[in-house]
Amino acid sequence: GAVxxxxxxxxxCKSGTSVKIxxxxxxxxxxxxxWYRQFPKxxxxxxxTSNEGSKATYEQxxxxxxxxxxxxxxxxxxxxxxxxxxxxxxxxxxxxxxxxRDEQFFGPGTRLTVL
Amino acid sequence: xxxxxxxxxxxxVPEGAxxxxxCTYSNSASQSFFWYRQDCRKEPKLLxxxxxxxxxxxxxxxxxxxxxxxxxxxxxxxxxxxxxxxxCVVSPDQTGANNLFFGTGTRLTVIP
Numbered sequence: 511g512a513v514x515x516x517x518x519x520x521x522x523c524k525s526g527t528s529v530k531i532x533x534x535x536x537x538x539x540x541x542x543x544x545w546y547r548q549f550p551k552x553x554x555x556x557x558x559t560s561n562e563g564s565k566a567t568y569e570q571x572x573x574x575x576x577x578x579x580x581x582x583x584x585x586x587x588x589x590x591x592x593x594x595x596x597x598x599x600x601x602x603x604x605x606x607x608x609x610x611r612d613e614q615f616f617g618p619g620t621r622l623t624v625l
Numbered sequence: 626x627x628x629x630x631x632x633x634x635x636x637x638v639p640e641g642a643x644x645x646x647x648c649t650y651s652n653s654a655s656q657s658f659f660w661y662r663q664d665c666r667k668e669p670k671l672l673x674x675x676x677x678x679x680x681x682x683x684x685x686x687x688x689x690x691x692x693x694x695x696x697x698x699x700x701x702x703x704x705x706x707x708x709x710x711x712x713c714v715v716s717p718d719q720t721g722a723n724n725l726f727f728g729t730g731t732r733l734t735v736i737p
Contacts, residue, residue: 616668
C-alpha cells in the first residue's frame, strides 16, 4: 500500500498567486520529509528537507522565502509556493524514509502549472 | 559535471529481449546505490538497491563497479509492463536515507 500521499495531484493557478501542497505520511510518523522538484526531461532535484518542529533545510539555490515549508505535525508537511510564476511550473514530489532498510518512498506528486 | 549520468535512450526493444542500462557517478565517496522506476507522470518507485557484490531480483540484475564508478541494470525477458523510465540514484550516506542524487533516467519501451 501507499506510504505517503500528496494533495492536490494537479493545480493550475494564475501568476502571482500562492499554492499550498500537502504531504502526509500514512499510518506512521515521519520526523523528516523531503521535497523534490522535477522539470520535464530533467532529474529530480532535492529542494529542501522538512524537519518536524524545526526549520527546513534548503538546498543551494532554493529560495526559502519563496518555497515555504511547514512541518507542524509528525504526519504532515506542507510546501507553499508563494507568488508563483510560470517558471515555477513543475512536478513537485515529497518523500519519506520508511521501512526496515530506511528507504525513501515518494508521494504521487503534484503537477503545478502557473499561467 | 552532473552527479549521476545516464544514457537517456530511448531504448525500444521487443518483448522477451534482454536490455542493459548503464550509469556513472562522479562522487567517489558515494555509499548507496539504487535503481528506481518512474512511469510517465508518476512518482519514482524503488526497483532495487545495488550492492557491491551485485544482486539479482527475478529478471533484474544490478551490478556496481566502485573502481570505475559505474552501475548497471540488466533486464531479462522484457515484458510490456517493464516500459518505464529507469532512474539511477546515488547517495553519499550508508543507508541512502538522505541526500539522494538522481540521474535523468533512461527511457525503455518494450514493443509487442
